[in-house]
Amino acid sequence: MAGMEDLDYRDVNNAKSSALPATTFAAALLVYLTLLVPWGESLKARSYETPAKAVEWLPPAARPAHYRWSFDADRDASNTGLTHAQCTLAFPDLYPEIDRAVDYWQSRQHTITPDDIEISWRKDGAVRLLIHENKLRVIESRVFESDNTYGGYSQRTEATLNQIRRALAGARAAGEEIPTIEFAITVEDFNRIPTNESDTHTIWHFARRLIDRDEDRVWVMPDFNFWAAPAAEGVVDFEETRKLAQQRDSPLADKIPQIVWRGATWTNKARRGSLIHATKDKSWADVMEINWKNKKNMITTEDTCDYMFLAHTEGQTWSGRLKYLLNCNSLAVVHSLEWHTHYYHLLIPDGPEQNYISASQDFSNLEQKIEWLLEHPDHAQRVANNSVNQFRRRYTTLAAENCYWRRLFHGWASVAFKPDAYETTRGGERVLRGVAVEDFLQAGSHKTDLARAAAKEGPPEG
Known part of the structure; x- marks a missing residue:
């Protein structure tokens, strides 16, 4: 089947990245010997003592x-x-979410086609992209026809494109060649993928709904908050937020013995309304609804780390809040989730590796959970420590996000068509399709016209 004849995407050949000119190797080896082998001692006698960090x-x-x-x-x-x-x-x-998507398309015995990634069914909030020679290009944009969501589709798009650029830069640094691929992303809360059992449209989105079989066709990518959170209070850069969270580290016994939450209830009255109801007038709770217009009851992301318990609720769909909570050395309290992101499978609700506190969707068991944890501080501290080790120190790091993106590129390529990166202009010239992402980002409010014009006509003369 076309597109599936290559090696397994999990076994990318990195021979190019390890190739090194003989002179460079000799010079590096000389430095290594000079630094690590004291005069008068043989390399053989010392080799087993080589410090790992000294050769990184x-x-x-x-x-x-x-x-x-x-x-x-x-x-x-x-x-x-x-x-x-x-x-x-x-x-x-x-990578299980990538493996799932690959397995899904292989089980359908369907190679993803250009028609499968067209975005005419999206009114707004979608972009069609091309990666060629480890560079990102914009083929079509339907982003700026509407800008009425949190942070705006434009800001979400810019953040997501910058994430992809960063991943491609990492691939170049590692000597990894990303295959030429073409795909579409959406940055809206809802992916709105066509609902038809025989439909083969597919799109990359921040999450998929677990009970919706149509969303099996969705490829899950890291959400835009991993770059920065638009319109948020306090620090918005995710890497800086992680550092600030670490600065608030303290034993649970020294934290405020309450569960904290701030948010708007209109996005999910069932879940968020239940949380407010379950915590009303409770001494162990600091839960409040916020008003984005007057910013009443607001609290910065880093300030939440001062609390022992941090509540997470879904919004209209998924919520980007959880990654921030998991970077505090506190206890994330999470109701059973309907939406799945690229890292939710790493949440462990019980056992020796438990790394969060599970709650019912209506939070009816919340008080019992909080009281038990307050009475068992050793167990609570172990869960908090597990959370830090699993998420802050590993799976929500910039390195992990970058690795996920690059594996996603390869996974997609293993089941999708290989696009032609070039097109013929009206003047008969063969040029790269679309526009460079740098031009797209620099063009501001003209991005849509720029991308569409380039897709149809190629670059202007002169």
């Missing part, structure tokens, strides 16, 4: 044969240039 800066081909890399959060959490093999070693449990 060396290219893979210049590292000693006995060296084995392992993920170190303090060193690697923000490293966007991990190799494919390092991504697999560092984040072995990160």
